[in-house]
Amino acid sequence: MSKGILETERLYLKPLSFKELLYISNDNINKFEAIIEAEGIFDSVRSAILKKLEKMKNINEENHRWYTYWLIINKGNKKAIGFIGFKGLPDKNGYTEVGYSISCNCRSKGFMTESLKTLIKWARKSKACKGVIARVINSNISSKKVLNNCNFRYVSKIQDIEKYVVIFS
Template sequence: MRPINGDDVTAAVEGSAAVLGTAAERDWKGVKAWRLEWSCLETAEHLAAALFGYASRLVTGAQDWLPCDLTFDEDADGAGALEVLRSTGALLAATVRTTPRGVRAVHPYPFGSADREGFAAMGVAEVLLHTHDIALGLGVAYEPAEELAEAVLTWLFPHVQPGPAPWPTLLWATGRGELPGRAPVAEWRWRNNLVIPAERLTLVGVRPAAARDLRLGGDGGFEWMEGGPFEGTREASTHLVKAYESGVHRPEFGVFVLVRHEDGRAIGGMGFHGVPDEEGRVEVGYDLVEGARGQGYATEALRTLTEWALARDDVDTVFATIDGDNLPSQRVVSRAGFVRATVEEERTAQEENDGDSELQLHIRRR
């Protein structure tokens, strides 16, 4: 898997300009962009402003909104709008290419920030969707490359079950089309990945695109410490992909890669085995690259993730099932504030795990 990058932004803009360029001489001011309240020119202005805004925030890692915007001149026309689209698209593409891994800048949906891949995906999404709107308003045909639509879905719509084809699925997910067997979408937001900071590391949410790569033996777009990723992370990524493909994946209860602050290297994986049950119980699991063990990283990450989960209204209990002879893992959960469950609770857990009588249940409640 190649992470979404500046080349994808460039490809999206080039595809847009090629199609809309065939109608550049039309009256963009006097024609509405499909079902939008904006004219085609106003929609193009919004698109260019989005690309400019993404680049201007990402280039500095801005954590607050910048007091600037992009607007067209009063005499702007379709041809001029396309020149601005090419320019702002090139700015975002270059910014994505040169931004270091791990830099995040402000964006509201849904966790307050996005990384370079997130801004690239948002830029591509803006181009694809608003080119669609403008093209329909101008009466020209447009369909983007399938790989661009799929990239947007796997990087920004982890909560949306894949459909028979990426482009119709993206149109449906953004309220622009119908999909057989699915109700129309009236309100929607894309979702950048969740990151949870700890003292010495950050828990970085794994997107479906990255999980697919990890499942197939890749690095998921992370720079791993030697020996990683460990097999548990790959197995968890397999479960994530299955949940995504079946439409039940909830990103905040997925898989997180543990990225060390001192060198930006990934040292392990941690995450949930699914969403909370009706009683607010959720199971957690983890692994570390061998070279990172014995330094308190797993304890720090587990404590951080558990406290994040217990602060939610839908979680009352976080639990971990551990083999009886896995003493290091037992010490990790103990240091993270977990306690051994009651005999009855443990027996139930053993029955749910094929009657494994050696399995221990450790819990931490709100």
């Protein structure tokens, strides 16, 4: 795998370029080395990609990794099984928000926990980042389990959205 890719025991996390995000938003997933499971590209992912593209076209390319999705690739079969990424650079208080999605075929196997732990480890290397925020729908038990596995703690709830945070020490 090329430079910039994060590696775990079972996964690669590849930061997607602006051009690669465009391919996904235009349904050109056949342009990738890895086969992307179509079941992992939900409407919410497509919507988030459009937001990411809008932000990324106005920022310095060296900061794209804070805005893009990272493609989660299963080392075993070389298939792309999901997406994870921050919603931008850390704010003035040092926090950034994370979002993620995984193919229905790959849930409950620890892949997202492994991915989130790896991306948090990457974010810790930035002196500007003091922690990561996550927001989940109250009914999303699986996502809350991932956050718990990654040492996030519950902060608050507004309507049906719960906020969690992990603070770097």
